[in-house]
Amino acid sequence: xPTTHSWRKSSYSPNAGNCVYVRNxxxxxxxxxxxxxxxxxxxxxxxxxxxxxxxxxxxHFDRLTTT
Numbered sequence: 001x002p003t004t005h006s007w008r009k010s011s012y013s014p015n016a017g018n019c020v021y022v023r024n025x026x027x028x029x030x031x032x033x034x035x036x037x038x039x040x041x042x043x044x045x046x047x048x049x050x051x052x053x054x055x056x057x058x059x060h061f062d063r064l065t066t067t
Contacts, residue, residue, distance in 0.1 A: 006023065007021040007022070007023045007033070008021060008022055008023065009021055010022065013035075018034070018035060018036060019034070019035040020032065020033075020034055020035075021033050021034075021035065021038075028045060028046070029043050029044070029045060030043070030044050030045060030046055030049050031043050032044070
């Protein structure tokens with residue numbers, strides 16, 4: 001997998017073992033992984049990820065949690 005950058009830890013992740021990492025690749029893809037399962041990588045593009053983040057901040061997914 002060609003990379004232009006190495007994995008970066010989210011500034012919102014604490015120093016504990018539950019960190020989110022992100023990487024931009026040369027092909028324009030954005031890759032995400034979680035420190036507890038580093039071999040599981042989600043791949044998306046910047047536009048889709050930005051749309052997801054805006055929707056999450058707006059609360060569009062708040063009702064998806066179960067009690």
